[in-house]
Amino acid sequence: MxxxxxxxxxxxxxxxxxxxxxxxxxxxxxxxxxxxxxxxxxxxxxxxxxxxxxxxxxxxxxxxxxxxxxxxxxxxxxxxxxxxxxxxxxxxxLPNVFGSTDIVDKERVALNLAANREKMSPDDHMVICISRTQGSAGNDIGFELADSLKINYYDVEIFDQVLKRLEAEKDNLKDTENFTDFNKYDRKEHKDIKTRLREFNRYHGLKKSDAVFFNMSDLICELAQKEDCIIMGRCADVILKNNHIPHISLFISAPFSVRAKHIMDVRNMSLAQATRFLKKMDKQHRKYYEFYTGEKWGKPENYDLCINSASYGIKETIDVIQRMLNQQA
Known part of the structure; x- marks a missing residue:
């Protein structure tokens, strides 16, 4: 009443x-x-x-x-x-009229550094995971953002370190061909029985691609726990979430037509070539991400921030990200 x-x-x-x-x-x-x-x-x-x-x-x-x-x-x-x-x-x-019931997911907030800058402990690090569609200049944005923030940037370097770790664990150091031609997207590998048996023993029964992924996951967690850094792709957002390590996850994309033009410019491709290349790479990124994470690649609710880089350009996209990072500083 x-x-x-x-x-x-x-x-x-x-x-x-x-x-x-x-x-x-x-x-x-x-x-x-x-x-x-x-x-x-x-x-x-x-x-x-x-x-x-x-x-x-x-x-x-x-x-x-x-x-x-x-x-x-x-x-x-x-x-x-x-x-x-x-x-x-x-x-x-008043109870539950409007504005009194929040939409917050406490588990996600606990891992979101942008929402918890003031609660960061000395053991926490600024770790930014960037997923991107091919041709959206995601790598350029990630590299220049890292340079601007003066933190480390990891892309192919992660794979290099994982491969070195696996290399050191091999019994036969002369046998290097199994690592140099590794393709993270290609799961349809055609190998003879001898090669399969050798890899089965070396990777404790795992396929080489799976062994690389699990070792890479360990390395990503190690990096996130000891330094500030930007990690491009590599399912880092889900890896860190599953290991309860605070981070910020971004997804950068752009309209297909803009990405195609960008690829034509940077790779000197025709429109037909750029179109085929983008479709192939997007498919490979999606297949790899969804196989190893069980999540939908590019699905907005899986990320803290999704950005259309075509609406800003490289410099302004970096500025948008930095403003999000600094608002709680």
Whole structure:
């Protein structure tokens, strides 16, 4: 009953505010609430009571506030906006009307460095994982961002270190051909029985590509725990999430036509060649990421921030990312 009385009182204040704003503006657009007072109060109260329809109340309030901001007389505008703010605070204090139930995922927030800069311990590091579509200049953005932040950048270097680790673990140091031609995307390997048996023994029953991935995962975790760095691709976002290591995950992409033009410029390809190349590389990136992570590559909710690099260019994209990083600093 107490809440019902609050709903009715607030509904009356909203109705009166709408009338006062209309008088001050004198707009031909008319009032937000044109029905009879009694019916309008009942409807507004019901919206607050039912809660699932609170977005309707938010829309009505937005109409009133939008109109109030057009009042030319500063004193009247200030009075109307003050009343609006007070009503809004009252509404937000009510249980589950709107704005009182957050969408936050506590587990993701705990790993999101951008949301927890002030809570970072000396053991935490600024680790940025960047996934990107081919031709979106993701690598250029990652490299220049690392240079700007003065932190380490890892791309093919990760693979180099993983291969060296595997190389050192081999029994026969002369047998190097199995590593030099490794293709992380190609899982359809055609090898003779002798080669398969040799790899089976060396990698404890794992396929070479799987052994490389697991060793690479260990290295990524080691890097993230000891230094600030940017890691390009390599499923680093999911690897760190699964190991509960704080990081920021970004996905950089651009429209296909823009990416095709970029590839034509940097690789001196024709449009047909660039198109085939992009489709092939996107397919390989997706196949590799989804096989090893079980997540959807490029799906927005899997990342902290998705950026269309074509809307900004390399320099401005870096600026957007840095602003996100610095907002909590």
């Amino acid at each position: 107490e809440n019902q009385e609050k709903y009715t009182a607030l509904a009356n204040r909203i109705y009166d505010l709408d009338g006062e704003v209309y008088k001050c503006v004198g707009s031909s657009l008319g009032r937000t609430f044109t029905g009879k007072r009694e019916n309008t109060i009942r409807t507004l109260s019901m919206i607050m009571y039912t809660k699932p329809d609170s977005h309707l109340l938010r829309s009505e309030l937005a109409l009133i506030s939008n109109m109030a901001r057009t009042i030319k007389d500063k004193e009247a505008r200030s009075r109307m906006m003050t009343e609006y703010d007070e009503i809004l605070k009252e509404l937000e204090s």
